[in-house]
Amino acid sequence: MATATRTNPLWPALSAVLALFLVVTIAATYGSASTDGATTVSTAVATEGSTVDVSLDEFAISPDPIVVAADAPIVLNVANTGSLNHDLALTDGPSTPDLMGGEDAVLELEPMPEGTYELLCTVPGHAASGMTATLEVSADAATTVATDDGDQGDHGSPEEMTPEEMIEHHDEGVANFLAGYGGEVFGNNELEPTIDEDGAMVFELTADEIEWETKPGTTKSGMAYNGQIPGPMIRAEIGDRLKIVLTNELEVPTAIHTHGLLLPNPMDGVPSVTQDAVRPGESFTYDITLTNAGSHMYHSHFDSATQVPSGLLGALIVEDPERPVEEDHDYTMILNDGPLGFTINGKDFPATEPIIAAQGETVRFRFMNEGLQIHPMHLHGMHMTVIEKDGYPLPQPYMLDTLNIAPGERYDVVVEAAEPGAWALHCHILNHAEGPDGMFGMVTALVITE
């Protein structure tokens, strides 16, 4: 297990500047969609059958099991309390419409005989990520209304808090962020190669299931290379020969695709196409001589809709000696969404890392999206200059403050640290970034010191 301890020597000196951040707010939209498009519950049915409130979230259906009475009508009041689109279907049976985050619908099922049935979300990949639940149809179940506790996911609900409580929760999250709440273990640590007899740089990557702390107190089941999410960063130069040795300690097959590299076909890492899947306990060596520079990635290419969001991903930076990095700071930011939540470098705000630069310095950001959704990253207070896309230098760099990053894309941007302060940097799909009880997920800050 390769893990790393990082502490930030600048924290004490930053506190005054960071206090500014306490006044930074992002307009909250969470909760406003809850009534639009809602289907009114038919109360007439409840007296005879079972009515259960069911919530859909990333990536769970709750409650599980759902217990209802046999031979009586079943009414499921389904609320999508998550951020992605979900539905709820009886396997081989009826389904709700596709629901956006905040929407709800009623799923009515005909009376069913005693037995155990399966409910699932039919959005591709979601059932595999955990969105299944057991429907227990029981002769003993009371034909009364059963409800869960009304918990709207992790993010509270405005009705449950006073205005002062909402502000307290917001303040607490930001204070935790500023205090360096991220804990001890981060991913993205540069991996030291060993050098083979033939001069190749050998990078060892072991894939395994892990429990990963996305923020203190929140640990989720994931998959990782060398025990960290994102996996360790591989950094090399054009002309280097790499041997990436994948050892599979997972309980499922896997493979590694080096996303963005120009390479020989047998090294492309696509099971059934260019190689056999790497079975549990097996190894495979990818032997690649680097010919194109850029901010690339490596990730699983087997059951990838499950394995990549679960954490089998990492940065592969190829430098071009003729185009050296000239910026003062070089920061790789990998976006992901899925079973680990909405994460920046495997962490959920307030456990995300701030990026720190002194006034007048330049910062190169290498944005990479390994998730299933687009993430428009917005930097407050200054512009970003896009200089490379997918490792290719732009003939005409351009300026913006919001950069839409689709899955698989990489953008290199340069920021000039102009005005001191803590400047929010967050995904502008707002329910990836903030709820009623404060910011979460894809939020960090560029902290500019004087």
Ligand SMILES: [Cu+2]
């Ligand atoms: Cu987003």
